[in-house]
Amino acid sequence: MDNFKLHASTEILFGKGQINQLPEVLSRYGKNVLLAYGSGSIKTFGIYDEVITLLNGFNITEFSDIEPNPHLSSVERGAQLCRDHQIDVILAVGGGSVIDCSKVVAAAAHYPGKAWDLVMDSNKITQALPLVTVLTMAGTGSEMNQWAVITNTENQMKKGTGNWPTMPKTSIVDPTYLYTLPQKQTAAGSADIFSHILENYFKKTPDAFVQDRIAEGILQTVIKYAPIAYKTPDDYSARANLAWASSLALNGLTGSGKGGSWSVHPIEHELSAYYDLTHGIGLAILTPSWMRHILNDQTVSKFTEYAINVWHLPNSVDPFKLANDGINATEYFFKSLGIPMTLHEVGIDTSKFDIMAQRSVELGKLDEAFVPLKVSDVLAILNACA
Amino acid sequence: MDNFKLHASTEILFGKGQINQLPEVLSRYGKNVLLAYGSGSIKTFGIYDEVITLLNGFNITEFSDIEPNPHLSSVERGAQLCRDHQIDVILAVGGGSVIDCSKVVAAAAHYPGKAWDLVMDSNKITQALPLVTVLTMAGTGSEMNQWAVITNTENQMKKGTGNWPTMPKTSIVDPTYLYTLPQKQTAAGSADIFSHILENYFKKTPDAFVQDRIAEGILQTVIKYAPIAYKTPDDYSARANLAWASSLALNGLTGSGKGGSWSVHPIEHELSAYYDLTHGIGLAILTPSWMRHILNDQTVSKFTEYAINVWHLPNSVDPFKLANDGINATEYFFKSLGIPMTLHEVGIDTSKFDIMAQRSVELGKLDEAFVPLKVSDVLAILNACA
Numbered sequence: 001m002d003n004f005k006l007h008a009s010t011e012i013l014f015g016k017g018q019i020n021q022l023p024e025v026l027s028r029y030g031k032n033v034l035l036a037y038g039s040g041s042i043k044t045f046g047i048y049d050e051v052i053t054l055l056n057g058f059n060i061t062e063f064s065d066i067e068p069n070p071h072l073s074s075v076e077r078g079a080q081l082c083r084d085h086q087i088d089v090i091l092a093v094g095g096g097s098v099i100d101c102s103k104v105v106a107a108a109a110h111y112p113g114k115a116w117d118l119v120m121d122s123n124k125i126t127q128a129l130p131l132v133t134v135l136t137m138a139g140t141g142s143e144m145n146q147w148a149v150i151t152n153t154e155n156q157m158k159k160g161t162g163n164w165p166t167m168p169k170t171s172i173v174d175p176t177y178l179y180t181l182p183q184k185q186t187a188a189g190s191a192d193i194f195s196h197i198l199e200n201y202f203k204k205t206p207d208a209f210v211q212d213r214i215a216e217g218i219l220q221t222v223i224k225y226a227p228i229a230y231k232t233p234d235d236y237s238a239r240a241n242l243a244w245a246s247s248l249a250l251n252g253l254t255g256s257g258k259g260g261s262w263s264v265h266p267i268e269h270e271l272s273a274y275y276d277l278t279h280g281i282g283l284a285i286l287t288p289s290w291m292r293h294i295l296n297d298q299t300v301s302k303f304t305e306y307a308i309n310v311w312h313l314p315n316s317v318d319p320f321k322l323a324n325d326g327i328n329a330t331e332y333f334f335k336s337l338g339i340p341m342t343l344h345e346v347g348i349d350t351s352k353f354d355i356m357a358q359r360s361v362e363l364g365k366l367d368e369a370f371v372p373l374k375v376s377d378v379l380a381i382l383n384a385c386a
Numbered sequence: 387m388d389n390f391k392l393h394a395s396t397e398i399l400f401g402k403g404q405i406n407q408l409p410e411v412l413s414r415y416g417k418n419v420l421l422a423y424g425s426g427s428i429k430t431f432g433i434y435d436e437v438i439t440l441l442n443g444f445n446i447t448e449f450s451d452i453e454p455n456p457h458l459s460s461v462e463r464g465a466q467l468c469r470d471h472q473i474d475v476i477l478a479v480g481g482g483s484v485i486d487c488s489k490v491v492a493a494a495a496h497y498p499g500k501a502w503d504l505v506m507d508s509n510k511i512t513q514a515l516p517l518v519t520v521l522t523m524a525g526t527g528s529e530m531n532q533w534a535v536i537t538n539t540e541n542q543m544k545k546g547t548g549n550w551p552t553m554p555k556t557s558i559v560d561p562t563y564l565y566t567l568p569q570k571q572t573a574a575g576s577a578d579i580f581s582h583i584l585e586n587y588f589k590k591t592p593d594a595f596v597q598d599r600i601a602e603g604i605l606q607t608v609i610k611y612a613p614i615a616y617k618t619p620d621d622y623s624a625r626a627n628l629a630w631a632s633s634l635a636l637n638g639l640t641g642s643g644k645g646g647s648w649s650v651h652p653i654e655h656e657l658s659a660y661y662d663l664t665h666g667i668g669l670a671i672l673t674p675s676w677m678r679h680i681l682n683d684q685t686v687s688k689f690t691e692y693a694i695n696v697w698h699l700p701n702s703v704d705p706f707k708l709a710n711d712g713i714n715a716t717e718y719f720f721k722s723l724g725i726p727m728t729l730h731e732v733g734i735d736t737s738k739f740d741i742m743a744q745r746s747v748e749l750g751k752l753d754e755a756f757v758p759l760k761v762s763d764v765l766a767i768l769n770a771c772a
Binding site: 012 | 387388389390391392393394395396397398399400401402403404561593594595596597598599600601602603604606607610611622623626627630631634639642643
């Protein structure tokens, strides 16, 4: 097991009605609140009104219209609002995009340089305004970690950043807020959880046993409950288990103690930097292709472990057959959630494969992945799911 | 899934050599350090010297001789030292007893009433001195939670307490510090981890799926690595996996979202309140008896789940056979770690069964356990392993 530091310090208030604790939570930091949200679905579904009513007595500055795959320009706009209104605490109500954007806003608010510097070099994030979140979509896990992904539309660069100060202080996770998610978002969020776990599961460190068993437990949770939430959006148990699985999938639990780079996320980031693509959908499309590409004599035992422990497939005399059965089960699972399994079905052609492959290898440090990937490898993966 | 609050805010510095971060960590709080430890094994094995050398420049007040199952009198002694020496931060170097004692010292230092009040009513713990720990024994999980168990020798009462302020700020977990543990302590610590997970696994809440899968992952870790650490004390992978499993077993991960009381710990607390018994050994002796006592038509499905998912036992047409196979596997596992399976082997006769049964039901709220236990039930469990 590798050495690690873990500080998953977010206070989680989980369950129906936890929103009522919001005034007490915010009052720990001050009266001036930046209310960050997206396109307005929180107004449609009543959460906005609930929050405004609860925040009677606070000075609210609205920071709305944060886009999916949030832009640097939104970060800059939010940071300016923080300075103009002497914001004490940021309240992000939304999914991963709203929370990610709010994290970098929190760090940029009193940073003397350019906000993009904080994205390019996470070490520059040494302080941030306190951030409180109310989750309305499960998948990114952003509510319980320090990470954020920001897109710079000027140079079409989508990059992750984050440091300990951008960890949310408190996150309110109420599974009933997820009842109104469209099926596609439920599917995409579930694929995102699944992929976060796979990225940590398929790493080089051989003896992180407890991490991998926990990973398998979270994967089994997604396999059980994603189809239920997909078909029955207001099933509390399904929403609760998926939501908690989502937070645990990326709070350091399965990755701490395992070294190296992720594999699929860096490639997907290029897809959604260039195209209007939902992150989780891109991950689901890429995952089976990536798995088939890296399956070899050295990796087959990890794939058989995955097939047996996660999919409960019967052991086979041919390890490659078992490994492929596990990969096929993964693909079938994503398909069963209505996710297309090719890039052309989501409007992506081959024209930008070269630049995307190049940048994913470079930005994602894919030479340090479970199976190191060169540009030619990424091209093969992209072509396999074209 | 039940509503919950989780705030596992301890910063974990895990791995070989992490002790070198100690000066930076302590300097966050001040110069006056209370150095808490036990009987002196940290001197025998060199950790004491390592710490003293690193703490050059700090004002160290020594608080030594904290006993196993720490006494209220030690808490009072430590709190007085904090007041006399204007302590800024407590550094606990040891296992669960030293850390538990230090938590209540931290809370009692500036509490105007009696320290025992903080044990009897955890709501009275509203502030505490910052606590940093260096772990030298894995099992209790005390390094990553707010809980402490204190024994009052005046009324022979052993009781748990703890609240958010008693959560350690930082815990240094270096698996190499566990190499020198005697076999009995390795066995007892492993049994303690196992029991923490079982207490949460066997609760009433039916749909805490992700928690139970994570629990199974941690149990499998103990099953794999406890025998290795028992036989090969300096196996890094074994010590690392056990240590991290131990922290995760009681940091809220498997218990949050599941309601009700624990079952075996309250009974064991009575054993070690009246007898000189290592906590984990008592838990191991009691667990199979408790399992057999509560196995019935209502609980059998949970036991078959346990047998299949944890012990990988083949499914059976007779669920009670499968359930009993799982219980027998549990008992055999403890035996394989050299733990005796009867109370008389550890010097406990039947003379205090009545009072112990009575107090465990009362103090442990055993009427709210997975299977509610009355005094007669506890007596039956005790007699079954007499």
